[in-house]
Amino acid sequence: MQLEARKICFNYAGSSKWILKDVDLTVKTGERLALVGPSGYGKSTLAKILAGYLQPSAGTVLWDGSPLPKRGYSPVQVIFQHPELSVDPRWKMSKVLTEGWQPDPELLTLMGIEDGWMSRWPAELSGGELQRFCIARVLSKETKCLICDEISTMLDVITQAQIWQLVLRVASANHLGMIVVTHNMALAQKVCDRIIELPELNKAALRSADMP
Numbered sequence: 687m688q689l690e691a692r693k694i695c696f697n698y699a700g701s702s703k704w705i706l707k708d709v710d711l712t713v714k715t716g717e718r719l720a721l722v723g724p725s726g727y728g729k730s731t732l733a734k735i736l737a738g739y740l741q742p743s744a745g746t747v748l749w750d751g752s753p754l755p756k757r758g759y760s761p762v763q764v765i766f767q768h769p770e771l772s773v774d775p776r777w778k779m780s781k782v783l784t785e786g787w788q789p790d791p792e793l794l795t796l797m798g799i800e801d802g803w804m805s806r807w808p809a810e811l812s813g814g815e816l817q818r819f820c821i822a823r824v825l826s827k828e829t830k831c832l833i834c835d836e837i838s839t840m841l842d843v844i845t846q847a848q849i850w851q852l853v854l855r856v857a858s859a860n861h862l863g864m865i866v867v868t869h870n871m872a873l874a875q876k877v878c879d880r881i882i883e884l885p886e887l888n889k890a891a892l893r894s895a896d897m898p
């Protein structure tokens with residue numbers, strides 16, 4: 687099984703600038719791909735397109751040869767940099783956690799999620815604690831490809847290491863495909879087996895003039 691992006695082009699509404707142009711990318715289950723590049727080069731935009739959050743201006747994203755499902759649980763899930771922006775602040779954590787599936791107690795123990803946190807509001811957890819929920823809620827067995835968009839950037843180094851240990855453990859156990867979006871080459875080298883530099887992948891956009 688694989689996630690495939692074919693000739694992806696993207697510009698934000700109202701802007702004539704190509705953010706992405708003719709980007710091709712394939713990630714197979716079990717493979718860990720790092721997408722590396724400086725700030726502002728379109729990494730998060732591509733992550734959102736690959737996960738189906740944004741529609742490309744042209745090109746297609748295919749999961750196992752078919753478009754991503756428009757409804758229901760998607761096999762391609764994404765975790766973002768800022769967990770506080772990824773959860774509904776009006777939902778208690780138990781609801782946040784079980785929106786897509788019912789995580790089993792073993793996973794919650796593995797993720798270090800404490801029972802007492804379930805009745806709290808998102809604002810009553812630290813960034814690291816909240817990020818654990820954001821990770822656990824997308825680790826259903828139906829998830830086949832996980833996109834991690836700068837998931838540890840705002841955490842201290844100890845929490846970063848813990849979070850990555852947990853994610854990689856589940857990724858190995860579930861044979862997930864992974865795309866690790868980062869500007870940190872050292873992290874990419876540590877957690878991934880293939881590295882793609884976005885400026886190279888997206889050179890058509892960098893070379894192009896604005897859209898006609």
Ligand SMILES: Nc1ncnc2c1ncn2[C@@H]1O[C@H](COP(=O)(O)OP(=O)(O)OP(=O)(O)O)[C@@H](O)[C@H]1O
Pocket residue numbers: 698701705723724725726727728729730731732869
């Ligand atoms: N909603 C939006 N509307 C208009 N332009 C946007 C929007 N979101 C992002 N951009 C622009 O698109 C470009 C790429 O942004 P993107 O967030 O994908 O980059 P990035 O490589 O992920 O950056 P960073 O590493 O800083 O997160 C930037 O120039 C940004 O200003």
